[in-house]
Amino acid sequence: MNYENILTEEKGRVYVMTLNRVSKRNALSSQMWAEMIHALEYFEKNDDLWVLVITNNGPAFCAGSDIKELATNSWHPPKGYEDWGLGGLIHHYFRKPIIAAVNGMALGGGTEIVLACDLAVASEDSRFGLPEVGIGMIANGGMLRISRQVPIKFAMEMALTGEPISAQTAHEWGLVNRVVPGEDVLSAAMALAERICQNAPLSVRYTKESMYKTMDMNIMYPSAAWEINDYYTSLNLQTEDKIEGNLAFVEKRKPEWKCK
Numbered sequence: 718m719n720y721e722n723i724l725t726e727e728k729g730r731v732y733v734m735t736l737n738r739v740s741k742r743n744a745l746s747s748q749m750w751a752e753m754i755h756a757l758e759y760f761e762k763n764d765d766l767w768v769l770v771i772t773n774n775g776p777a778f779c780a781g782s783d784i785k786e787l788a789t790n791s792w793h794p795p796k797g798y799e800d801w802g803l804g805g806l807i808h809h810y811f812r813k814p815i816i817a818a819v820n821g822m823a824l825g826g827g828t829e830i831v832l833a834c835d836l837a838v839a840s841e842d843s844r845f846g847l848p849e850v851g852i853g854m855i856a857n858g859g860m861l862r863i864s865r866q867v868p869i870k871f872a873m874e875m876a877l878t879g880e881p882i883s884a885q886t887a888h889e890w891g892l893v894n895r896v897v898p899g900e901d902v903l904s905a906a907m908a909l910a911e912r913i914c915q916n917a918p919l920s921v922r923y924t925k926e927s928m929y930k931t932m933d934m935n936i937m938y939p940s941a942a943w944e945i946n947d948y949y950t951s952l953n954l955q956t957e958d959k960i961e962g963n964l965a966f967v968e969k970r971k972p973e974w975k976c977k
Contacts, residue, residue, distance in 0.1 A: 718756075722749035724774075725756050730767040730914040731907060732760045739775035745804055745826055746783040751795040754805035761811055764976055767918045768910040769811070771834065772818035772903050778843065779804075781825025784852075806833040807858035810929075812922040814913055818906035819843045820899055824881060825856065832862035835925065837892065838906045839884040840899035845892060846881030865932065867891050917958040918976045923949040 724735040734756050736743040745753075760769050773779065782803065786792035794801070802808030803826050806815070817823075817834040821843055828845045831837050839845075847856040847863065856863075856876060864872040867890040875882065884896045897905045913921060927949040934942035953959055957977040965972035 720752045720756070722746065723752050723756060725759075727766065728907065729911070730765065731770060731910045732756075732763070732766040732768070733770045733772065733903075733907075734760075736771070736773040736779055737775075741783065742777035742780035742822065743773050743775060743827070744780040744783045746786055747791065747793050747795075749783075750804060751798075754795050754798050754801055757801075757805040757809075757811070760813070767813055767914050767921070767976075769813060769815045770818050770903070770906045770910055771815065771830065772906065773820050776821040777827070778817075778819040778821050778823040779827030779830055780822060781827055781829075781848075802858060804830055806830055812926060813918075814910075814921060814925060816906045816910055817893075818902045819845075819884075819893070820902050822881075825849055825859075829856060829859045829862070831892070832859060832866060836894050836906075836909055838895040838897060838902055838909065839887060839893045840902045841884055841896055842899060843884040843887070843893075843896075844881040845875075845884075845887050846879065847875050848879040848881070850877065851879040917956070917962055917972070917974050919956050919958055920953055920962075923953050 722738040724737050726733045738744065738746070738749055760766050783792055798805065800808055807829055814836065815834045817831045817837040819831060819837060819839040821840065823831050823843060824846045825848055828847055831845065847859045849856045860876055863875060871890050884893065887893045888896045895905050927946055930945050931942040934940065936942045958974050961974065962972050
């Protein structure tokens with residue numbers, strides 16, 4: 718499908734979505750929101766795509782929601798996808814890994830998109846912020862995720878002051894995995910994605926889901942967290958890829974994953 722506000726490309730097992738509303742600093746309009754959800758649904762349903770990379774053209778990763786549309790009450794989610802949240806990422810869970818490749822500013826909803834991703838690479842000039850309190854709003858998904866990804870005092874500073882932080886500070890606080898020169902952002906994110914794609918896809922998905930479900934739970938044994946962990950371990954042991962992985966290791970060859 719041809720989009721007006723995003724670009725998409727399949728690179729082997731990796732699906733790359735590029736935010737491309739450059740003249741508006743990639744602020745999410747209603748139409749852009751709909752295009753992102755269409756692309757995300759395609760990624761989610763395509764068994765040949767195992768990892769998603771979200772990046773941007775222009776000097777801003779994403780400036781958040783389209784304030785002009787918000788001011789005129791014309792900003793809205795795509796019909797039938799209201800529960801997916803901003804950009805299709807904030808509320809909706811994806812079993813496959815998602816990597817943010819941030820080049821430039823990520824403010825408001827832009828930072829919320831980064832927080833919703835599993836991994837993040839940022840350019841040296843990137844900045845991250847949750848400025849919603851400055852315009853009489855609150856960082857919806859940002860409030861829930863920021864305190865789980867960086868220490869609480871730093872989370873409070875971002876959420877309550879609205880002041881952006883540098884890429885280096887974001888790295889020090891644990892908000893991003895890598896900080897690289899701008900020209901290397903996509904290649905660094907692709908390197909992470911391709912490394913993930915070397916592993917058994919179902920093992921990766923079960924690992925991700927188990928980690929998120931047990932994130933705030935007591936891990937003393939026995940506990941509900943261990944029940945969840947054992948459930949996903951049991952699922953994984955029943956996969957064809959588990960057998961293939963073991964055989965490939967013994968036979969000293971690369972495994973041929975079937976995603977079964």
